[in-house]
Amino acid sequence: MSTLIKNATIFDNSSQYHLQKKDILIIDGQIHKIAETIKTEDHFKVIELDNLHVSCGWFDSSVSLGEPGYEERENLENGLLVAAKSGFTKVAVNPNTNPIVDSKSDVEYLKSKSFNTATSLYPIGALTQQSKGIELAELYDMQKSGAIAFGDYNLPIENDNLMKVALLYAQNFDGLVLSFPKNNKIAGVGIANEGINSTKLGLKGIPALAEHIQIVRDLFLLEYTGGKLHIPTITTTKSVEIIKEAKKKGLQVTCSVAVHHLALTDDELHGFDSRFKTNPPLRSEKDRKALIKGVKSGIIDCITSDHNPIDIENKKVEFSQAEDGVIGLESAFGILNNLLELEEFIPLLTNKPKTVFGLVDNVIEEGNKADITLFNPKIESKFTQEHILSTSNNSPFINKKTKGEVYGVFANNQLILK
Incomplete structure (x- = not known):
């Protein structure tokens, strides 16, 4: 599986790419390449999202x-x-x-x-x-x-x-x-x-x-x-x-x-x-x-x-x-x-x-396992019933103002998007 994340601002203060906008190529669950531009190939799953971080x-x-x-x-x-x-x-x-x-x-x-x-x-x-x-x-x-x-x-x-x-x-x-x-x-x-x-x-x-x-x-x-x-x-x-x-x-x-x-x-x-x-x-x-x-x-x-x-x-x-x-x-x-x-x-x-808790934090660097959250920090909205994905509905944040949107994750060689 090859996934190409395009034009993503990397927010990882342990990484040399912190706050830089890069393309990230993930092959078989591992970060294969990080660069300004990575050429798209036919077999790539390409992810391009608005203001992606x-x-x-x-x-x-x-x-x-x-x-x-x-x-x-x-x-x-x-x-x-x-x-x-x-x-x-x-x-x-x-x-x-x-x-x-x-x-x-x-x-x-x-x-x-x-x-x-x-x-x-x-x-x-x-x-x-x-x-x-x-x-x-x-x-x-x-x-x-x-x-x-x-x-x-x-x-x-x-x-x-x-x-x-x-x-x-x-x-x-x-x-x-x-x-x-x-x-x-x-x-x-x-x-x-x-x-x-x-x-x-x-x-x-x-x-x-x-x-x-x-x-x-x-x-x-x-x-x-x-x-x-x-x-x-x-x-x-x-x-x-x-x-x-x-x-x-x-x-x-x-x-x-x-x-x-x-x-x-x-x-x-x-x-x-x-x-x-x-x-x-x-x-x-x-x-x-x-x-x-x-x-x-x-x-x-x-x-x-x-x-x-x-x-x-x-x-x-x-x-x-x-x-x-x-x-x-x-x-x-x-x-x-x-x-x-x-x-x-x-x-x-x-x-x-x-x-x-004694867990490994996978820094966003070439050669590391891809364990990544994808989000947009700028969108302003209101949390509503439609945002609830859980089986239960006991959220205290209904109708509260929110900022930003989570797109999903890439982890364990799986891409999950909303």
């Missing part, structure tokens, strides 16, 4: 795909196709399925079901058996089978000693431990950010303190044990400050932020629309701005869609009864590009998160 393929560090057990929400085949059409060539898939992904065989099932897809699937194994927070799962066996990290999705580890043991044990095979930043005893039965809006609306609040206490505990444990810790989807000003100080100490801690926490605040809750019910909850404008600053300063390592499809029966109900979660793959680029400059967020979708 290419970068290394994007990686999403938190995606839920339903299968097995929740196929009515999303299945692997469609979910990975959605990821590809949204620009993601690699996704880390959460273990929140039925059964929970907590064993070698579960990881192997996911890997086998995603074989030969353009978007590569990397399982996150549950940290504890059935994500119950009582006993550690088969961490080493899961890593040998392809798991890239271990965490109980959106569930905190309440047992301090269990987290300590996890951090110690994972060092034996250079494992990455994820710890969801929430103290359940402080959060209680809260369903929204504790603040002015929750008070006005009569919604039980989740204090920012619940996040801070959990992060501080985990960092104390990390300082004691050593090892590697990743804190997913932080949401507050103080969390950014705490992690900044921990990094200054030399602790191996990384963190991510979800797109919806960069773009939205708890002001959205005034319509009691369950599409805005998330875990962690949407916070204040002050917190949102601090997260943006954390991205720009490099304290935050990854940006994730935190894509979590929820079927209509569990989402379009009374706010207090609705399940947490949003879909975000399809809207991620357009929303981020409306908030940040390309040079500020593309590295947090490419080389930085791949380094955190």
Whole structure:
């Protein structure tokens, strides 16, 4: 298979061709030639698109795909196709399925079901058996089978000693431990950010303190044990400050932020629309701005869609009864590009998160494997129902302004375009 990408601006600050407009010839999945002009031959598949930009393929560090057990929400085949059409060539898939992904065989099932897809699937194994927070799962066996990290999705580890043991044990095979930043005893039965809006609306609040206490505990444990810790989807000003100080100490801690926490605040809750019910909850404008600053300063390592499809029966109900979660793959680029400059967020979708999770970032150079996202950064539009490709429809970005358009990906010797 030979594919010729014409007149593409290369956005890859690790490449000698960064910000240069080039033709890229891909033969059998490998970048064969990069030049000002490459002569078209009859057997080439030629790609010419308006204001075409290419970068290394994007990686999403938190995606839920339903299968097995929740196929009515999303299945692997469609979910990975959605990821590809949204620009993601690699996704880390959460273990929140039925059964929970907590064993070698579960990881192997996911890997086998995603074989030969353009978007590569990397399982996150549950940290504890059935994500119950009582006993550690088969961490080493899961890593040998392809798991890239271990965490109980959106569930905190309440047992301090269990987290300590996890951090110690994972060092034996250079494992990455994820710890969801929430103290359940402080959060209680809260369903929204504790603040002015929750008070006005009569919604039980989740204090920012619940996040801070959990992060501080985990960092104390990390300082004691050593090892590697990743804190997913932080949401507050103080969390950014705490992690900044921990990094200054030399602790191996990384963190991510979800797109919806960069773009939205708890002001959205005034319509009691369950599409805005998330875990962690949407916070204040002050917190949102601090997260943006954390991205720009490099304290935050990854940006994730935190894509979590929820079927209509569990989402379009009374706010207090609705399940947490949003879909975000399809809207991620357009929303981020409306908030940040390309040079500020593309590295947090490419080389930085791949380094955190131990993956290879294929630089756009001759001789390298072609793992490329194709996009146009200039088009301004509005995200509508028609843009949703997922099986579920729980997007908080309906009718929100976006900037840019994803054309698709070339990865695993497959071209996927919208």
